[in-house]
């Protein structure tokens with residue numbers, strides 16, 4: 325179902341705002357993303373609130389630390405029963421594997437479903453200039469995303485977070501079962517904000533995204549339901 329492949333980023337500071345959005349948008353069948361702002365403001369109870377309404381949660385806290393610490397965080401994410409969480413690929417294979425193994429063991433122990441674990445490649449707010457001049461990575465950006473997707477695969481992760489611009493090459497190289505989740509998606513009616521590598525929902529889906537992530541164009545719209553319906557229509561190729 326297309327609406328499930330739309331992940332709405334709940335980047336709001338309070339439980340109440342998140343709850344209002346979930347109550348409005350859950351009937352559309354979308355998936356929800358809880359990221360740093362909401363999780364640091366309100367903690368695991370927001371995940372419980374979404375679960376209690378039958379929603380699925382992508383916990384987007386982008387783990388990046390030593391393997392032992394990431395393993396502990398991954399165990400906690402797994403215990404919460406989130407559907408998906410992520411780890412920065414740039415933390416290396418040992419770190420990704422530690423997270424993966426810990427999450428799987430914890431799921432087995434607690435009887436929760438094993439979460440999908442995705443590797444964060446190059447953030448969608450980064451372009452070639454920033455990558456080279458500020459971060460000091462001289463490689464072509466798309467190649468870097470591909471290399472990091474390869475590392476994520478080697479570590480055994482389920483897929484990656486990348487921009488819509490890299491979907492085709494990731495799909496070609498890693499096949500249909502490797503999950504591709506793409507933020508940096510902007511419906512026709514919205515501006516790019518701080519996103520640098522952007523495409524429309526229709527383009528992202530046509531290129532082979534499994535899930536698209538859209539936040540502000542929906543959550544800051546005057547009518548979030550209408551905005552989400554527009555995004556779903558665009559995913560289906562409608563105008």
Ligand SMILES: O=c1ccn([C@@H]2O[C@H](COP(=O)(O)O)[C@@H](O)[C@H]2O)c(=O)[nH]1
Nearest residue numbers: 333359446447448507508537538539540
């Ligand atoms: O490379 C990345 C990784 C994660 N994100 C997250 O996705 C949403 C996008 O929100 P918009 O309001 O649609 O821009 C946001 O929560 C980011 O933390 C990303 O944008 N890029």
